[in-house]
Amino acid sequence: MAASETINNRFVIHDLQRDLLGRGGMGAVYRGLDTLTGETVAIKALNPDLVTANPETVARFRREAEALRQLNHPNIVSMLAAVEEDGRHYLVVEYVDGGNLRQLLDREPTLPIQRVMQIGLELADALSRTHHLRIIHRDLKPANVLLTAGGTPKLTDFGVASMADSAYLTQTGMWVGTPHYLSPEACNGEKLDARADIWAFGVLLYEMLAGRVPFAGDTLMATLTAIFRHPLPDLSTMRQDVPEPLMNLVQHMLVKERDRRIGSMRLVAAELEALLRGKPSPMQLGPLQVSEPVDLTTLTGLEFEAMVGDALKRYREGDWLALADSPLARSPLVEPYFLPGEPVTAESRAQALEVMLRWGIEKLNPGGQHSWLGSSWRHYNILYHFYVEGERANDLAELMAIASQTFYSNWRPQAIAAVSRVLQEELGSGKEAADRQRFAIAERYRRGSADEQQMLRLLAIFSAEAYVPVDWLARLLPKVEVLPVLLRLVDGHLVQGNERLTAVRLQGGIYSYLMPFSPLAERRRWHDAAGTLYLEAQAYLEAARHFRQAGAYEKAARILVQQRQAIFDQMQVEALGALVAQFQVAELADAPNVWAQVKIVAGRVAEYLEDMETAAAEYGEALAAPDVTTKVEAYFARAKVLQRLNIDESLAHFGYCIDLVERQLLANYEKPDEKLMRLLTRLYIDRAWIFIQERPEWARAESDLARSQEIMRVVASDDRAGWANLYQAWAGLAYQRGEFDRAIKHRLQAWLAASETKDVDLMVRTAYNLGKDYIWAKRYTQGIDYLHKSYDLAQKAGNQQMRGMSQKGLGNGYFFQGDYGRAIEHYERAYRIFQDAKNLSWRASMCYDLAEVHAEVGDIGQAQAYYQEGVAMATEIGQDRYLSAFESLREKYPFLALALNERQNRALAYVKLNDELTMQVYIELTEISRSQAHRDLQELVDQGILLRVGKGRGTRYVLGGDPPP
Numbered sequence: 001m002a003a004s005e006t007i008n009n010r011f012v013i014h015d016l017q018r019d020l021l022g023r024g025g026m027g028a029v030y031r032g033l034d035t036l037t038g039e040t041v042a043i044k045a046l047n048p049d050l051v052t053a054n055p056e057t058v059a060r061f062r063r064e065a066e067a068l069r070q071l072n073h074p075n076i077v078s079m080l081a082a083v084e085e086d087g088r089h090y091l092v093v094e095y096v097d098g099g100n101l102r103q104l105l106d107r108e109p110t111l112p113i114q115r116v117m118q119i120g121l122e123l124a125d126a127l128s129r130t131h132h133l134r135i136i137h138r139d140l141k142p143a144n145v146l147l148t149a150g151g152t153p154k155l156t157d158f159g160v161a162s163m164a165d166s167a168y169l170t171q172t173g174m175w176v177g178t179p180h181y182l183s184p185e186a187c188n189g190e191k192l193d194a195r196a197d198i199w200a201f202g203v204l205l206y207e208m209l210a211g212r213v214p215f216a217g218d219t220l221m222a223t224l225t226a227i228f229r230h231p232l233p234d235l236s237t238m239r240q241d242v243p244e245p246l247m248n249l250v251q252h253m254l255v256k257e258r259d260r261r262i263g264s265m266r267l268v269a270a271e272l273e274a275l276l277r278g279k280p281s282p283m284q285l286g287p288l289q290v291s292e293p294v295d296l297t298t299l300t301g302l303e304f305e306a307m308v309g310d311a312l313k314r315y316r317e318g319d320w321l322a323l324a325d326s327p328l329a330r331s332p333l334v335e336p337y338f339l340p341g342e343p344v345t346a347e348s349r350a351q352a353l354e355v356m357l358r359w360g361i362e363k364l365n366p367g368g369q370h371s372w373l374g375s376s377w378r379h380y381n382i383l384y385h386f387y388v389e390g391e392r393a394n395d396l397a398e399l400m401a402i403a404s405q406t407f408y409s410n411w412r413p414q415a416i417a418a419v420s421r422v423l424q425e426e427l428g429s430g431k432e433a434a435d436r437q438r439f440a441i442a443e444r445y446r447r448g449s450a451d452e453q454q455m456l457r458l459l460a461i462f463s464a465e466a467y468v469p470v471d472w473l474a475r476l477l478p479k480v481e482v483l484p485v486l487l488r489l490v491d492g493h494l495v496q497g498n499e500r501l502t503a504v505r506l507q508g509g510i511y512s513y514l515m516p517f518s519p520l521a522e523r524r525r526w527h528d529a530a531g532t533l534y535l536e537a538q539a540y541l542e543a544a545r546h547f548r549q550a551g552a553y554e555k556a557a558r559i560l561v562q563q564r565q566a567i568f569d570q571m572q573v574e575a576l577g578a579l580v581a582q583f584q585v586a587e588l589a590d591a592p593n594v595w596a597q598v599k600i601v602a603g604r605v606a607e608y609l610e611d612m613e614t615a616a617a618e619y620g621e622a623l624a625a626p627d628v629t630t631k632v633e634a635y636f637a638r639a640k641v642l643q644r645l646n647i648d649e650s651l652a653h654f655g656y657c658i659d660l661v662e663r664q665l666l667a668n669y670e671k672p673d674e675k676l677m678r679l680l681t682r683l684y685i686d687r688a689w690i691f692i693q694e695r696p697e698w699a700r701a702e703s704d705l706a707r708s709q710e711i712m713r714v715v716a717s718d719d720r721a722g723w724a725n726l727y728q729a730w731a732g733l734a735y736q737r738g739e740f741d742r743a744i745k746h747r748l749q750a751w752l753a754a755s756e757t758k759d760v761d762l763m764v765r766t767a768y769n770l771g772k773d774y775i776w777a778k779r780y781t782q783g784i785d786y787l788h789k790s791y792d793l794a795q796k797a798g799n800q801q802m803r804g805m806s807q808k809g810l811g812n813g814y815f816f817q818g819d820y821g822r823a824i825e826h827y828e829r830a831y832r833i834f835q836d837a838k839n840l841s842w843r844a845s846m847c848y849d850l851a852e853v854h855a856e857v858g859d860i861g862q863a864q865a866y867y868q869e870g871v872a873m874a875t876e877i878g879q880d881r882y883l884s885a886f887e888s889l890r891e892k893y894p895f896l897a898l899a900l901n902e903r904q905n906r907a908l909a910y911v912k913l914n915d916e917l918t919m920q921v922y923i924e925l926t927e928i929s930r931s932q933a934h935r936d937l938q939e940l941v942d943q944g945i946l947l948r949v950g951k952g953r954g955t956r957y958v959l960g961g962d963p964p965p
């Protein structure tokens with residue numbers, strides 16, 4: 001990517017790194033300049049990779065442009081241009097310089113009432129305009145409300161907006177928006193109207209007032225359940241100063257049934273305006289009347305029994321509306337019988353109550369051989385056959401050999417009393433909750449058609465997180481009309497679909513419950529077919545998982561071995577480790593070399609996760625491989641891990657491995673194995689690195705590199721990748737000797753060789769090392785240029801580690817030049833990349849850099865936070881090298897390990913900025929007494945953080961160290 005970019009010959013991004021305002025899933029936003037007007041603008045650039053991978057993103061981008069084109073309002077971000085050139089898509093909008101509402105709420109979780117109402121009124125006015133033009137925003141949230149420097153809110157991000165005349169409609173099962181702000185109908189995949197925005201706006205107002213969203217959970221499913229079922233938390237219990245009319249307005253905006261919700265955004269705006277002006281509510285909204293659920297625990301046994309009897313009667317009659325209105329259907333008792341994430345509607349309440357009654361009836365099933373005459377079966381027979389199956393009382397009396405006149409007067413009341421006792425016992429017990437959920441899902445499964453049941457069983461073999469392409473399902477079930485079946489299952493809340501219903505998955509939480517319905521042979525057949533589909537799609541980890549489930553252990557293992565680098569590049573390392581750990585030696589008894597290769601993969605995973613002891617153990621199990629090449633790979637890998645644990649053992653492994661390869665080559669000297677000879681060059685190069693970096697013996701390093709070079713000239717003269725690695729090692733040796741020009745010369749040779757290979761990963765590493773050497777040689781322009789190349793290549797290759805390392809290198813380049821602001825920017829990017837990669841070692845190194853640079857600029861709080869985090873991580877992973885580095889950093893900046901008060905932090909920041917501080921200036925800065933100021937500064941002097949220079953009125957305080965001349 002170029003350092004700058006010009007769009008449409010008018011809009012300029014001067015520096016793509018410095019002017020980056022943010023990056024998201026769809027692309028990036030930059031600060032730019034409109035050369036026509038001289039105004040600063042914001043430029044949204046769509047990620048070009050998404051255009052081919054998902055054409056819908058272009059449609060979403062165009063939707064936002066079309067929505068902004070139609071809208072002209074002071075509280076909506078203005079669009080200046082929509083540009084498509086050279087296959088790239090840009091949206092140019094006005095630049096809003098005050099951050100966004102999300103950032104404001106992170107700083108001030110609860111806002112003053114007047115501020116809430118003013119922001120609310122302006123946004124309501126803006127939304128009234130959008131709704132008047134029949135545009136629904138559909139993604140209202142604090143991050144999409146920008147704020148000017150003066151605090152004026154401006155609505156933005158219409159990327160998921162829908163227009164009445166647009167062909168774009170939400171498909172069944174689609175969720176559009178941010179979960180906490182979604183209305184119940186949006187969660188349920190229904191077609192949306194303006195009332196969905198009213199709900200989201202109500203959530204936003206509630207959050208500004210209470211400092212938290214009203215409906216939230218630890219997981220997505222818990223959040224959806226809260227939105228569907230939990231009552232609105234009372235605002236008055238969280239904040240006493242909220243006016244009652246404002247509370248009432250928020251309540252009416254957050255009614256779950258949208259037909260009862262406040263009807264338009266204009267009405268919301270009118271209410272807010274009246275509140276701001278101190279006038280009466282135009283709609284005279286009172287508190288929302290909510291029907292309280294009956295507290296079943298307060299009922300007597302007879303009262304509860306009457307309620308159950310009435311529900312059973314409605315069940316037999318098929319009166320679903322009456323069932324939905326039963327107090328039982330509105331009680332917590334019925335909760336376990338809903339499907340996970342199922343919305344609360346009259347139909348779903350009735351269905352959940354029906355399943356609950358079935359559960360209670362089944363608890364009375366004595367088990368064993370069914371009997372009409374046995375007394376232990378009598379209650380079950382009456383309840384099941386009379387209420388569930390709807391059979392006639394006289395017929396049942398005859399089958400059970402009882403007098404028909406006693407059926408109603410005696411036996412049926414006894415059966416109702418029995419099932420009532422079962423259900424009432426559950427009120428005071430949380431036992432069997434999982435069994436009740438399993439029963440509810442099983443009931444829904446049994447009610448489905450044969451095709452629906454087969455589809456559910458098939459979907460249960462896939463990962464819970466993965467959407468399965470519908471065309472795959474059609475291939476796996478060729479005799480089933482897939483789309484109609486899926487539509488019914490989506491409507492029944494058993495299956496969840498993507499936007500176009502081109503891919504589906506089971507609703508979360510029901511996978512394990514469906515497994516018993518699928519025979520082993522059927523599951524294995526489907527797993528085998530799914531493995532083939534994933535293999536075709538190059539989704540290697542999933543392919544291996546399915547083949548293993550199909551019992552094809554060796555095939556699964558070979559995929560993991562052969563495609564391990566691709567899986568690593570996709571950042572699926574932890575999942576790979578979990579899958580590899582499932583393999584047992586008995587499963588690969590007929591393929592002992594494959595077993596050894598699996599252990600090598602396990603070692604690679606442990607190494608990546610910085611668990612060196614486990615890595616060494618896994619590689620150790622592979623040392624017994626029957627194949628020499630695999631054995632050598634195991635010794636080689638273990639030697640490299642032992643560099644971190646025991647240098648002597650590492651060198652011993654290298655020596656044995658080199659000897660093993662040379663003996664094998666000598667045994668076949670007439671026709672040497674070229675692959676082994678190339679491996680031998682790598683062994684010499686890697687051992688040389690130990691003599692270069694870990695145990696400086698430069699003569700031995702030079703000898704190993706010369707030996708490697710000699711072999712390469714014979715068998716690998718055209719191996720540009722091999723030569724690139726060799727030149728890198730020569731460069732490392734020159735660098736350690738202080739021969740920087742020679743080091744750069746070798747790095748340039750490595751870069752040329754790597755460039756010929758077109759191996760992006762190799763080019764990334766080489767460009768990074770070359771950039772780093774230029775930085776150390778203080779040739780910053782060239783260094784930063786190569787580090788940018790390294791980052792761009794790593795981005796292209798999807799190499800997270802080198803993306804982070806390149807950002808770290810760029811941070812170093814700016815740090816050494818004293819440009820601390822840009823250094824922090826790049827260090828923070830590297831930190832976030834390593835955080836996402838879940839690698840504590842890399843994160844610890846970034847904590848060191850960030851602690852140092854923040855200490856340099858006097859940001860004591862941030863410096864201390866990164867220092868403490870880095871020390872904790874270095875301790876956790878047992879990295880003495882890092883701990884030693886942090887100790888040196890603490891000696892340089894003693895305040896890193898001290899708990900300073902806010903005043904003392906300000907003093908340090910002032911000295912950093914102005915080189916010195918006097919007592920009088922400190923008193924003016926902190927507005928404290930002279931005696932307190934003296935105590936504060938004396939503590940800093942005693943701790944060696946500040947140094948007192950001069951006497952009397954000439955006394956001044958400077959940073960600790962040698963006094964200035």
